[in-house]
Amino acid sequence: MNAPNGHSWHPETGRLFRLVIDQLQCTMCTLTIHDTHHAEYDIVDMFNMPDYLANRLAIDIDKSIQIDAWIPEKSNQAVSFDYEGDDGQDRFCGLTYYCRADPTVLLALSVCWQDGSAPDEWRDRREAIDAWVDAHLRLLWRSHRDRGRVGSLEHTLNLFDFTVIVLAADGNILFANEQAHALLDVGDGLRRAGHSITATDFDDAVRLQTAIQHLSHSDEQTKSTDAGVATVLLLRRANARPLVASLARMPPTARGSAATVLHVIDPDGETRPLVGELCRAFGLTPTEATLAHHLVEGLTIDGAAQAMRIQRQTARAYLKQVFVKTDTHRQADLVRVILNGIVPIKASLSLPANGGNGSARSGAK
Incomplete structure (x- = not known):
């Protein structure tokens, strides 16, 4: 069970409350969400209702669902209730609208009057807004669910150590992950330009804007064929x-508004933690992993041996073991396998050094 946090679950919740209060002349209301498979509920929003009453309503709804296996026959069925206050003096009467938003999700909008103050004509008014309440609850749930999906996608993109920027057809930024904001804050190679972006080099800026306009304003025939086709540009920097x-x-x-997604990689980004994780997955020893990383960075076997302060023949012996464990036969194949296998998760989120020592080959030692 979760209590309300003082913020509306959705801006439209307030609109729904106002309409119900105006139409039924009730004094308080609450919106709860229930899992029909588990005894769990959330009080997502409420107006002018004591906490104990909101929780009591939610608990009774849960009991009806879980213990009595009760589910409303109609999605927008409203059920009356009558409670005595905690002080033994106040009485509360009201009704609850039920909406089956998903197979396992039930929304409950409860409206309440205190001390028998319900107007005589509330039943007629209730029937007049039944369908509207049901439709509004469904829209609220879909919006809440979609925002959750968008939030999960945004969190996922923030895990990766590359830049993702989504632009609208007019060039304005629709979305930028954390790495993109960090890159734009530095302003070297790529920077903000009002609500859009531009390259810091003039010639690169012209090429970038031309590419964005071409991708965003293609004609109808191009729309069906150009989606997903990538244009690659180099954006020059001052010191890298x-x-x-x-x-x-x-x-x-x-x-009908096309958008452009911009994916930016920094070739000078730190790859050692990422290569190290992959080498551990292949079952390479620390020395073998160091050798592999030097080769990925572009060193020859002689250069790697010198950097590691070992003999050339010793380095070649290590390299043979690396070939066996990675199922490769040449240095070029080894570099290709490692580069293609890197998943650019942020280094701060990678596993500790002893977190993964499995092997990609059953015969690796």
């Missing part, structure tokens, strides 16, 4: 190698 930017056109939205 250029950023690698891939732009792809997203399918048009319901409003």
Whole structure:
């Protein structure tokens, strides 16, 4: 059970409360959500209702669902209730609207009058808004569910150590993950330009804007074929190698407004923790993993041996073991396997050094 946190579950909840209060002339109301498979409920919002009464209503609804196996025959069925206050003097009467939002989700909107103050005509008024309340509860649930999905997607994109920016057809930023905000804050290679973005180098800025406009304003024939096709640009920086930017056109939205997704990788980004995780997955020893990382960074076997302060023949012996464990036969194959196997999770979120020592091959030692 969760109590309300003082904030509306959804901005439209207040609108729903106002309509019900105006139509039924009730003095208090609450919105609860119930899991029909488990004894769990949330008080998602309430107006002018004591906490004990809101919880009592929610608990009784849960009991009706779980213990008595009671489910409303109609989705918008309203059931009356009558309670005595905690002080033994106040009395509360009211009714609860039920909405089966999903197979396992039941929304309950409870409205209440105190001391028998319900108007005589409330039943007629209730019937007049039954369908509206049911439709509004369904919209609230869909909006809540969709916001949860968007939040999960945003959290997922923030886990990765690359930049993702989604642009509307007019070039304005619709979404940017945490890595994108950090990159734009630095403003080297790519920076903010009002509500949009631009490259810091003039020539790169022209190419970037041309690509965005081309992807965002394609004609109808192009829309069906260009979606997902990437344009790759290099965005030069003052003190580092250029950023690698891939732009792809997203399918048009319901409003017909195409959007562009921009994916940016920093070639100077730290890869050692990511390569290290992959090497541990292959079952490489720390020395073998160090050798593999040097080769991925572009060193020759002689350069790697010098960096590791070991003999060339010793380095070649380690390399043979790396080949066996990674099922490769040449340095180029090894580098390709490692680079293709890197999942760019942020280094701060990767496993500890002893967190994964399994092998990708059953015969690895």
